[in-house]
Amino acid sequence: MNAPTRPQAHASRIQRVVTPGGVEAWLVEDYTVPLVALEFSIRGGSSQDPEGKPGTAYFLSAVLDEGAGPYSADAFHERLDEFAIEMRFNADRDGLSGHMRTLVKHRAEAFDMLRLALREPRFDAEALERVRAQIEAGIRHEMNDPDSMVGRAFFEVAYPGHPYGRPGHGTLESLPTIGRDDLDAMRRRLIARDTLKIGVVGAIDAAALAAELDSVFAGLPAKAELTPVPNVAPLGAGTRKVVDLAIPQSSVRYGAAGISRRDPDWIPAIVVNHVLGGGVFSSRLFREVREKRGLAYSVWSQLAPFDHSALHFGGTSTKNERVAESMAIIEEQIRSLAEDGPTEEELDKARKYLIGSYALNFDTSTKIASQLVRIQVDDLGIDYMDRRNGLVAAVTLEDARRAARRVYGDGKVLVAVVGRPAGL
Structure with missing residues (x-):
């Protein structure tokens, strides 16, 4: 469960933590429940999808926890379950985000698993094909879901020829063309320290957090390689x-x-x-x-x-x-x-x-x-x-x-x- 908290007290208790490795995070210490919750965001997202391959960033976010380092996809999830670690990733138009929550007693294991997911994802063929099939099934559903259809139609008209006008989850034509090399190239381009924002809440002090953050993030590239995205106004008003x-x-x-x-x-x-x-x-x-x-x-x-x-x-x-x-x-x-x-x-x-x-x-x-x-x-x-x-x-x-x-x-x-x- 998430730790209950008194929101009015938190603004004045935010600590800016800067690690020896130069990683910055905002921390709210809260020992009400022995949990640590971490959220992070990195700029990029589906606006960085390669031309002709919409859905790459979303695909990447879906496979980061499907095996990493020495652990296959099954072994990775078994380890998360064993230590009651929550971990998930997502990509929207402008960014890639991640969530991790753990009991304090399993903190070391949780941060290590996050490190592996971000820095040593395996992209094993079996896991990629399984996740690809899941995303394609979701796209087929969206193709017949009125709410999904109308959102897609709106953005296609509002942003023609712009990354915002492309389907963030990809298409049935683009998903089969996205391979391991595409995913790894996007990971290396996007997941870097210069656009990284981190928030942490829970039973951990600044010194302990700094050490954990360096273990996960300090080894990332210093600067992301982002393709410039033009600033635009939406079109189509009155139509x-x-x-x-x-x-x-x-x-x-x-x-x-x-x-x-x-x-x-x-x-x-x-x-x-x-x-x-x-x-x-x-x-x-x-x-x-x-x-x-x-x-x-x-x-x-x-x-x-x-x-x-x-x-x-x-x-x-x-x-x-x-x-x-x-x-x-x-x-x-x-x-x-x-x-x-x-x-x-x-x-x-x-x-x-x-x-x-x-x-x-x-x-x-x-x-x-x-x-x-x-x-x-x-x-x-x-x-x-x-x-x-x-x-x-x-x-x-x-x-x-x-x-x-x-x-x-x-x-x-x-x-x-x-x-x-x-x-x-």
Whole structure:
């Protein structure tokens, strides 16, 4: 289980640990439960997939724990089970991440297994083919899943010819072309110290952590070999992309250019997004689309700040004959916020919710470690946890209206639909 924690106490207890080998991590010591949780992130991800081989980074993340050093895939997993070690890896558009959690008494074994996974993966043929088949099965499912299909269609139109427009999990055509050499080449290019961010929470002190971190990360290459990715704005605002599928209910995605995570108006934009569709029960979209008209069970919006682009983004699912009506209401609400901003009452409710719910990001050791990494990746400063709620509380109506104009612009959005929407 994850260790329970008191989130309000952690911002002031973050220690910046720099090892003799030059590896940096943020640490929160917590001896409530004899566990250590580690999260890390390395820049790169599927945006670094070689031309013609989408899915390479995701494939790599899926096989890092499938045998390493002296251990075959079966032996590696048996050892993780023997010592009750959690370990997993993932790749998204902009990065490759890892998670490790262990009992303190098995700390040495856990860090050693992490070292082997990152520095001595085996990429045995049998393991590669098994994992490849699993990913291909997932892709076949996604090819017939409306939510997966609509997300893929949206990004293909928004980012044509850009790495963000490629399928991160790969395709049935690309997966068979990705071999051991491709995976090892990507590992050597991506997994390096210069983009490494680490967060650790648990029953370990700074000196002990420094030694463990050096054993895992100090031997990595000093600098990643990243292919430059162009900064772009999403395209297609004001257009519709319909993928025909014989289903009674359409899946919808909509969005347009957003705002950078490092923009001074990011916090006001978060508040405005909550007013639009980020709030579960208090948002305009929930009230107008679900409560008043019963058009959909779920409707949502979010801000998606990627490394090389930014979106405001949302979605819903509704009956084919009501897609046009639903989108008309969603676009009306976006335009209304862009022109007039939120009301004072909406602003007050959004600030209170965002402040009150922030603690939910820190109720387990793993969540805290993940937040430590996220704050480093976004370069927000080690005191951000202490400052964040104050930044939200300080958002004025003028700030919110300015952010709404900037994020939602003229109110036009790209809309992708999978289904048979009538009148769209």
